[in-house]
Amino acid sequence: MYILLVDDEPLELEQLEYLMKPHFPYWTFFKATDAITAITIAKSYKISLAFLDIQMPGKDGLSLGMELKAMYDLDIIMVTAFQSFEYAQRSIRIGVNDYITKPVIEKELVQILQKYHKWNAKSDAIQQALHIIHEKYAEKIPLATVAAKIHLSPTYLSRKFLEEMNIGFADYLNSYRLEMAKRMLINEPEASISAVADHTGFNSQHYFSSLFRKNFGLTPSAYRLQIVDSTEVKPV
The missing domain is CATH 3.40.50.2300 (Response regulator)
Incomplete structure (x- = not known):
């Protein structure tokens, strides 16, 4: 990185x-x-x-x-x-x-x-895979597509990714997408939850909301509201 x-x-x-x-x-x-x-x-x-x-x-x-x-x-x-x-x-x-x-x-x-x-990957191959994920997370990027871009077999990339990153390729991709979704929820307060899901690579708003709540303990809407409340000026 x-x-x-x-x-x-x-x-x-x-x-x-x-x-x-x-x-x-x-x-x-x-x-x-x-x-x-x-x-x-x-x-x-x-x-x-x-x-x-x-x-x-x-x-x-x-x-x-x-x-x-x-x-x-x-x-x-x-x-x-x-x-x-x-x-x-x-x-x-x-x-x-x-x-x-x-x-x-x-x-x-x-x-x-x-x-x-x-992010502390050792090999150049996994560094390249991470770069692709970080740049293309909003698109459909299956493991086979990333493997082809860095000239590896999908099976080898899957095993190597898990070995170096201690997380599977799909789980890492979803984790990164969720972090980008959190950023969009804050930076684009007028964007609908459906738009946030679509712009961060999730196939459906339901799946996005479910995964978001599972990982962060809040729905996307509740998370956005919590951040807005925390930045309001409190009376002295």
Whole structure:
């Protein structure tokens, strides 16, 4: 997986990579000290996860995040010394996945990154399969189609995927689609549940809603309402 680290302080970038590399040895890290360099990297490589410093000279991290999101789907973790309602609102609107505060503590960083362990594939073949899933999740992409694209037999890809990822191909695909659906529920509040299901690769609204509730304990509508309520300004 390609990981983008953006901070105007080079030492902060080195520290982030130093803390993550032992836990994710198969990730490829790119570092940028400004938004222009970050965008150039993102155009050359399909970034899966970006760590963005909120406060930088020129274009700030939230503005950069919006530009990256306009290019393609990726996860974003904001790195900040500040916690404010304004930042939280803007972050939710652009689909930021998490926050981590400076100075970065290894234990907290690793805890936030637990869900990304499933991206820590060893072989090039599985890395390629993951790239296809992350780019084409909204389409019909059966195992046989992905296997053909990376010149493997479906049987071998199925076995290798389970071996490296500790999850089956279909289960991983559905899990990724659900994460994208959560993002769409937040970022597109006017979209119907049926539209969300259709745009994230599910064959039916019923199946999508059932799977969503099984995984997250809430219906898609209840999840959306919960997020909206949590971002409303509470009276002092």
